[in-house]
Amino acid sequence: MFVRAYLRASTDEQDATRARDELVAFAAEHGQKIAAFYVENVSGAKLERSGLARLLADSHPGDVLLIEGVDRLSRLDEKQWEELKGRINAHGLRIVSMDLPTSHMMLGTPKPDDFTARLFAAINAMLLDVTAAVSRKDYLDRRRRQEQGQARAKAEGRYKGRPEDVKRNAAISGMLGRGMSWSAIIDATGCSRATVAKVAKRSTAA
Structure with missing residues (x-):
């Protein structure tokens, strides 16, 4: 076992x-x-x-x-x-x-x-x-409260979204440039696959 x-x-x-x-x-x-x-x-x-x-x-x-x-x-x-x-x-x-x-x-x-x-x-x-x-249920309740809070913040002009982790994303970009696989990058940084995809797309467009 x-x-x-x-x-x-x-x-x-x-x-x-x-x-x-x-x-x-x-x-x-x-x-x-x-x-x-x-x-x-x-x-x-x-x-x-x-x-x-x-x-x-x-x-x-x-x-x-x-x-x-x-x-x-x-x-x-x-x-x-x-x-x-x-x-x-x-x-x-x-x-x-x-x-x-x-x-x-x-x-x-x-x-x-x-x-x-x-x-x-x-x-x-x-x-x-x-x-x-x-x-x-806890997940759905929390999502609903977050959406309600964001809606109020947007209505009041206070919502700016989640700040970007610039240092981490720069490291991911460097790893991509060195030819590391997405799985290796995820294991090294603990980030999500969606984050790697976002950085990769940004690097390709640059």
Whole structure:
């Protein structure tokens, strides 16, 4: 069994590695070590994510997908959440989330008896669905509040949008100029694919 930690932040300005030490300590408390980290800056409301795809491709049946919270894995709608669960189950992964105590038994030893394991698995599956639904609602509520705030700011002439990270984008431009692949740039900077595309388009037009 390998423990594969997934860390995600929604925007390039956020630190996706923020919970890394907490996950390491959590795994150690349960007698485990994290075999690999998969870090990316992308919205949890997006199903297709390069970091998560790499985790699934690297995994083997019985491995653990370790997350800080269910919202780090999903802010998807119901249909996409079911699709993501299907992919995870197809790879034989077990989800362990720090905010779901019912999932912690998948890391611990000794293993519980069959009845207890099945009971906790059923409860854990239900709580995963509930927590994923709450995460989606939180995402939609936050988006609505942001849109309302932006609309008010625009009406009052105060909205200027998000400031550009000039230093990071200059570094991305330099990497593109040296022929680095987009995937390598994303891994090096932690930015999103959309950001690389924007810088690449600007460089081509220059």
